[in-house]
Amino acid sequence: MPPSAYTGPEFLERELTDVFAREWISFGRASALSKPGDHMTYELAGQPILIIRDTDGRLRALSNVCLHRMSTLLEGSGNRRAGDEAEHGVL
Numbered sequence: 001m002p003p004s005a006y007t008g009p010e011f012l013e014r015e016l017t018d019v020f021a022r023e024w025i026s027f028g029r030a031s032a033l034s035k036p037g038d039h040m041t042y043e044l045a046g047q048p049i050l051i052i053r054d055t056d057g058r059l060r061a062l063s064n065v066c067l068h069r070m071s072t073l074l075e076g077s078g079n080r081r082a083g084d085e086a087e088h089g090v091l
Helices: 009-020
Strands: 038-044 047-053 059-063 077-079
Touching: none
Parallel strands: none
Antiparallel strands: 038 047, 038 077, 047 059
């Protein structure tokens, strides 16, 4: 591939619109988030993403940004019990 495929803004824009905006992206195995509160964070196409197993056992993917404070909700991976957010100033 030509160097512009790795550094060119035109190629990046095409990847964002033709690949990332249209295809499913795998972040890992569901078993890695086995308990309620298990979470992991990623950045996809410049957007911070949070994947968490909710208290009903469902996996959720959402923006990892608090719109009120314009700050990151969680970093890395780990487990947060319901209620931990208020205790730690998150959410």
